[in-house]
Amino acid sequence: MHIQKILFVFSLTFIVFKVNSQSVDLFAEKYNGQSSNIITATFKSTRVVNGQSIENVGTGIMDFRISHRFGAISQGSYNLFGLDQATMRIGLDYGITNRLMIGVGRSTYEKQYDGFLKYKIIQQQDGERYIPFGISYVASSIYKTLKDLSTSYVPYASDRFSFAHQILIASKINDFVSVQLTPTLVHYNLVENNTIPNDFKSIGISSRIRLSKRVNVTSEYFHRIDKLAGYYNPLSLGIDIETGGHVFQLHVSNSNGMTERTFINETTGSWAKGDLCFGFNITRAFTIKKPKELRGIKW
Amino acid sequence: MKTMFKILASVIFIGFATQINAQKVFSTKSGQLLFNASGGIETIAAVNNQVDSKLASATGQFVIAALVKGFKFENQLMEDHFNENYMESTKFPSSDFKGYITNIKDIDFSKDGTYTANFDGNLTIHGVVQKVTTKGQIKVKQGKPTISGEFSIKLKDYGISGSYIGDKIAGVVTIRVNCTYQN
Numbered sequence: 001m002h003i004q005k006i007l008f009v010f011s012l013t014f015i016v017f018k019v020n021s022q023s024v025d026l027f028a029e030k031y032n033g034q035s036s037n038i039i040t041a042t043f044k045s046t047r048v049v050n051g052q053s054i055e056n057v058g059t060g061i062m063d064f065r066i067s068h069r070f071g072a073i074s075q076g077s078y079n080l081f082g083l084d085q086a087t088m089r090i091g092l093d094y095g096i097t098n099r100l101m102i103g104v105g106r107s108t109y110e111k112q113y114d115g116f117l118k119y120k121i122i123q124q125q126d127g128e129r130y131i132p133f134g135i136s137y138v139a140s141s142i143y144k145t146l147k148d149l150s151t152s153y154v155p156y157a158s159d160r161f162s163f164a165h166q167i168l169i170a171s172k173i174n175d176f177v178s179v180q181l182t183p184t185l186v187h188y189n190l191v192e193n194n195t196i197p198n199d200f201k202s203i204g205i206s207s208r209i210r211l212s213k214r215v216n217v218t219s220e221y222f223h224r225i226d227k228l229a230g231y232y233n234p235l236s237l238g239i240d241i242e243t244g245g246h247v248f249q250l251h252v253s254n255s256n257g258m259t260e261r262t263f264i265n266e267t268t269g270s271w272a273k274g275d276l277c278f279g280f281n282i283t284r285a286f287t288i289k290k291p292k293e294l295r296g297i298k299w
Numbered sequence: 300m301k302t303m304f305k306i307l308a309s310v311i312f313i314g315f316a317t318q319i320n321a322q323k324v325f326s327t328k329s330g331q332l333l334f335n336a337s338g339g340i341e342t343i344a345a346v347n348n349q350v351d352s353k354l355a356s357a358t359g360q361f362v363i364a365a366l367v368k369g370f371k372f373e374n375q376l377m378e379d380h381f382n383e384n385y386m387e388s389t390k391f392p393s394s395d396f397k398g399y400i401t402n403i404k405d406i407d408f409s410k411d412g413t414y415t416a417n418f419d420g421n422l423t424i425h426g427v428v429q430k431v432t433t434k435g436q437i438k439v440k441q442g443k444p445t446i447s448g449e450f451s452i453k454l455k456d457y458g459i460s461g462s463y464i465g466d467k468i469a470g471v472v473t474i475r476v477n478c479t480y481q482n
Contacts, residue, residue: 025360026324026353026354026355026360026361026362026397027360027362027397029353029362031351031362031364031393031395032351032364032365032366032392032393037368037392040368040378040379040382041379041382041383057375058374058375058376058378059375061374061375061376095375175383175389213383213384213461214384242380242384244341244380244463244467245341245374245376245377247376285374285375285376287373287374290373291371291372291373293346293348293371294344294345294346294371294372294373297333297344297346299335299337299344299473
């Protein structure tokens with residue numbers, strides 16, 4: 001009993017002490033103590049060049065994306081250094097949540113339609129909860145609508161599909177350098193003959209180096225583990241330029257495909273032979289759904 | 300012994316109670332800060348609903364602190380530009396105002412009502428400290444004060460630069476504060 005009383009008195013003195021110290025100086029106190037901080041803007045855009053980057057479009061944002069790839073510069077002036085042979089893709093991407101985005105597109109190459117979804121599994125963080133890299137998963141399917149020349153075999157609709165699964169492992173090392181590894185599996189529902197496998201593994205390595213506030217240099221290389229004969233590994237070098245609501249991506253590449261299957265496995269050009277193609281992506285973001293925090297605010 | 304204890308306890312109790320009355324600290328971790336930097340047709344505005352703020356009723360000491368990354372924009376791209384190009388939030392992660400309500404004696408936190416408060420202190424944005432004097436409103440309801448106010452700042456005073464400022468982005472930005480405190 002006696003001990004309890006003493007304890008009680010002691011605890012009261014403690015409370016008094018606490019209240020006193022709290023009211024001494026608010027300026028000296030710590031604010032915004034938070035356990036972790038999610039790293040943003042690892043890449044400038046949702047694509048590095050052709051391939052997916054770990055970036056998603058924001059919730060409720062629609063990203064309109066136009067991509068152009070020209071023919072090889074080495075073709076000379078007859079084709080105006082490749083400019084006569086443009087292939088293009090128009091696409092719409094949309095952010096459903098801050099982790100999930102979807103997109104659809106149409107490329108002139110093989111008259112492909114494509115759709116994908118990308119999900120952020122782990123987000124890079126610093127602070128108390130330190131995660132040095134982020135992981136996303138991308139699944140995409142490509143539907144080729146170009147009419148086949150072959151008459152001996154009438155393909156099923158399913159034969160026109162190919163798929164790609166990618167794990168994106170990316171790290172923003174500092175404000176200036178980001179890198180990404182992209183293990184990829186491409187599956188063809190139909191291949192030309194039974195000596196060719198349906199599944200192709202490859203690994204991509206991408207980077208972004210920031211030169212100034214608005215200019216970034218990107219690179220993207222895919223190393224094919226399983227190879228289709230007669231094709232090359234794609235290597236692309238690009239510049240990302242931001243201007244307000246747009247991002248311009250200009251690049252040279254030995255590939256002029258824009259869907260996973262096409263640029264990873266079916267790159268026809270070779271850097272060694274100088275088959276370089278010029279290309280660009282332009283994106284414009286539109287707000288479809290305002291974040292709920294910003295609704296109903298009048299200025 | 301028993302009476303001794305009672306006296307002691309009551310003395311401490313009284314001390315405790317008066318301390319609280321005299322130097323009450325109101326605080327919140329969910330204050331709201333908004334700003335509007337729209338220069339042209341495009342709306343450039345953002346909100347942060349996780350603002351840390353404290354107010355000492357006796358001294359008038361007032362602090363409001365916000366993480367730059369906590370500002371939400373309509374457009375993700377704008378948010379990235381805001382953090383990377385303008386506010387450089389990895390270098391300067393937070394912004395704060397530390398100052399005094401100079402007429403704190405006029406505000407009775409125990410009585411419901413609306414009071415005008417004069418704020419005077421230092422505003423730190425983008426690592427640059429500037430003196431700010433502004434008026435705001437304190438509304439007391441059931442012992443809980445709410446501070447609201449609006450003031451504007453010039454971006455160039457805080458070393459925030461970029462070719463769009465003065466064009467798409469307004470050179471003078473309006474900031475709105477809205478904090479309801481717990482007692």
